[in-house]
Amino acid sequence: MSALPVATTVAQLRARIAVERRNGARIGLVPTMGALHEGHLSLVHETQKRADKVVVSIFVNPTQFAPHEDFDRYPRTLDADAAKLAAVGGTDLIFAPSVGEMYPQGFATKIEVGGPSQGLETDFRPHFFGGVATVVAKLLLAAMPDIATFGEKDYQQLLVVRRLAADLGLATEIFGAPIIRESDGLAMSSRNAYLKPDERRIAGQLNVVLKRVIAALHNGEPIPAAEAEGKRALLECGFASVDYVAVRDAATLSPLDSLHHSARVLAAAKVGNTRLIDNMAV
Numbered sequence: 492m493s494a495l496p497v498a499t500t501v502a503q504l505r506a507r508i509a510v511e512r513r514n515g516a517r518i519g520l521v522p523t524m525g526a527l528h529e530g531h532l533s534l535v536h537e538t539q540k541r542a543d544k545v546v547v548s549i550f551v552n553p554t555q556f557a558p559h560e561d562f563d564r565y566p567r568t569l570d571a572d573a574a575k576l577a578a579v580g581g582t583d584l585i586f587a588p589s590v591g592e593m594y595p596q597g598f599a600t601k602i603e604v605g606g607p608s609q610g611l612e613t614d615f616r617p618h619f620f621g622g623v624a625t626v627v628a629k630l631l632l633a634a635m636p637d638i639a640t641f642g643e644k645d646y647q648q649l650l651v652v653r654r655l656a657a658d659l660g661l662a663t664e665i666f667g668a669p670i671i672r673e674s675d676g677l678a679m680s681s682r683n684a685y686l687k688p689d690e691r692r693i694a695g696q697l698n699v700v701l702k703r704v705i706a707a708l709h710n711g712e713p714i715p716a717a718e719a720e721g722k723r724a725l726l727e728c729g730f731a732s733v734d735y736v737a738v739r740d741a742a743t744l745s746p747l748d749s750l751h752h753s754a755r756v757l758a759a760a761k762v763g764n765t766r767l768i769d770n771m772a773v
């Protein structure tokens with residue numbers, strides 16, 4: 492197992508990608524914030540199926556964290572991440588820029604996406620999608636990949652990135668990869684590492700409750716009642732607070748009057764101080 496090359500500047504990234512492009516390679520990008528787990532490795536795997544060369548970016552993006560959030564304690568494990576990527580194979584290059592490389596002195600641009608960024612996460616993390624859209628636009632412009640892969644775990648983020656790429660006319664195809672779950676169904680997330688054993692047990696109930704909400708909807712329960720019941724069930728399981736349990740149009744995230752559209756149930760809830768999100772097709 493040999494160490495993977497790491498580009499730390501946009502110039503290095505572009506120079507390496509240019510060589511591959513001259514050889515006719517189709518380039519895939521997997522944007523991450525590191526602390527890689529099986530979910531990320533599956534994004535690499537999915538990208539490898541659709542591209543000749545795969546770049547994984549590892550950058551804990553400060554602009555998507557509010558001052559009171561976990562930017563400082565977010566795990567930074569570049570060496571371990573690089574070793575994991577090398578061990579599973581499929582990655583050709585890591586892009587690990589510094590904050591100064593991505594946001595040089597005087598940086599003053601922010602990308603705001605409307606449409607799918609409205610509501611849900613934005614009601615609780617109003618800064619979030621502006622930061623994500625800005626960094627994702629920068630990553631896509633730096634690498635100009637043919638395809639970029641985002642996990643469906645952050646379903647609203649996936650739709651925001653799709654909207655961004657379409658609206659800016661970027662040539663990159665945005666691919667949404669399925670959620671990877673632990674054996675009890677907990678969606679994999681770097682933030683699961685914060686959970687204490689008793690919290691971890693409670694966290695495993697989030698997916699169970701979402702499945703119950705879906706079953707209730709299929710049994711004809713009206714959407715508002717199924718959402719309210721989902722919230723109540725999460726609190727009963729020991730979640731400290733529930734930001735939302737919401738049934739929405741899967742393509743636009745608009746609220747639904749009834750289940751005649753393709754629908755998605757999305758939830759965000761806190762166990763202790765850790766905020767978890769999950770979603771499922773209805």
Ligand code: PAF
Pocket residue numbers: 522523524550552555623626627645648
């Ligand atoms: O999903 C993430 O890990 C991040 O939001 C992303 C897309 C890498 C942007 O920083």
